[in-house]
Amino acid sequence: MLSTLLSQIVNGLVLGSLIGLIALGYTMVYGIIQLINFAHGEIFMVGAYGGLAMFTYLLPTFVQQQWYLALPLLLIAGAAVAVCVAIAMERFAYRPLRNAPRLAPLITALGVSVALQEAVRVFYPGATAAIPFPNIFVPGTWMIPIGDGVPIKYSGLLLIVVSLTLAIGLQLFIDRSRMGRAMRATSQDRDIARLMGIDPDRVIVLTFVLGAALAGIGGVLYGGYLNNINIDMGFQNGIFAFTAAVLGGIGSVRGAVVGGLAIGLIKSLGGQYLPGGSAYDYVWIFVVLIAVLVFRPQGFFGETERVRA
Numbered sequence: 001m002l003s004t005l006l007s008q009i010v011n012g013l014v015l016g017s018l019i020g021l022i023a024l025g026y027t028m029v030y031g032i033i034q035l036i037n038f039a040h041g042e043i044f045m046v047g048a049y050g051g052l053a054m055f056t057y058l059l060p061t062f063v064q065q066q067w068y069l070a071l072p073l074l075l076i077a078g079a080a081v082a083v084c085v086a087i088a089m090e091r092f093a094y095r096p097l098r099n100a101p102r103l104a105p106l107i108t109a110l111g112v113s114v115a116l117q118e119a120v121r122v123f124y125p126g127a128t129a130a131i132p133f134p135n136i137f138v139p140g141t142w143m144i145p146i147g148d149g150v151p152i153k154y155s156g157l158l159l160i161v162v163s164l165t166l167a168i169g170l171q172l173f174i175d176r177s178r179m180g181r182a183m184r185a186t187s188q189d190r191d192i193a194r195l196m197g198i199d200p201d202r203v204i205v206l207t208f209v210l211g212a213a214l215a216g217i218g219g220v221l222y223g224g225y226l227n228n229i230n231i232d233m234g235f236q237n238g239i240f241a242f243t244a245a246v247l248g249g250i251g252s253v254r255g256a257v258v259g260g261l262a263i264g265l266i267k268s269l270g271g272q273y274l275p276g277g278s279a280y281d282y283v284w285i286f287v288v289l290i291a292v293l294v295f296r297p298q299g300f301f302g303e304t305e306r307v308r309a
Helices: 002-033 040-058 067-097 103-123 154-176 178-188 190-195 200-226 233-248 253-273 277-295
Strands: 141-144 150-153
Touching: 002 040, 002 150, 002 154, 002 178, 002 200, 002 233, 002 253, 040 067, 040 103, 040 200, 040 233, 067 103, 067 200, 103 233, 141 154, 150 154, 154 178, 154 200, 154 253, 178 190, 178 200, 190 200, 200 233, 233 253, 233 277, 253 277
Parallel strands: none
Antiparallel strands: 141 150
16 A cells, blocks of 8 residues: 555656646746736647657657667757747737737637647647657666655656756746846836836747746656657646646746646545545546635735735
């Protein structure tokens, strides 16, 4: 029983690390322009397909066979494709609606989400079904020396380490860099930030770029972990990531990571131990979300919104 519990915790940490990585894009965009970018899950999906396209069509065979050569190239390709799509999305779909009522960009985000899914379905060969994804890291499983041993795939361990490292790096960038300070200033008051010499458009584009790069990297790592990808992976994990951002406190980098880990553990442990099993793991996630929002509406690490006179 102990080994089963520990295995479920490990599975939850792997899924939670991925969800937290995607949730960073949600929380940053909302923190800067108060937009819930429901198309961000599809950015994650597009990044995975971008990495697969690099592996399938551009890498020579000897590079494909060496994970230490293929892995960084696939991560760069996934991030690059995701960033290009995110920049185009911000420029042509969201920027013209920046001063529109909030419902307009929200509906646009949903439309962009569907459009990206259908674009991949139509133009990527074989995307109507799940596509095998190559193993881009050390194959095999590491036995964590606890009890009888807890197995974790090396690709899952890579996903946890990279996700947490990128989240810490993002937090340091926001806290200590000049552009990070500009991002914080823009999130507080865009007009005053402009008077201080900050270009809000540049800051907003950078926010989309950072979120998309993290999502694209997550898509490649997730594909390598599961060894297959499909066009629905963005919607499902995007819902989890948005829930994690709200749970942790939307606008908080630390909250996105903690919320992602919480969602992953709830899904994994709830599916194993709570009534209904895996058929009700989604239910338990949203039960916890509702409970947190009832008693702490701003989430774990969010700040209480002040009403302006």
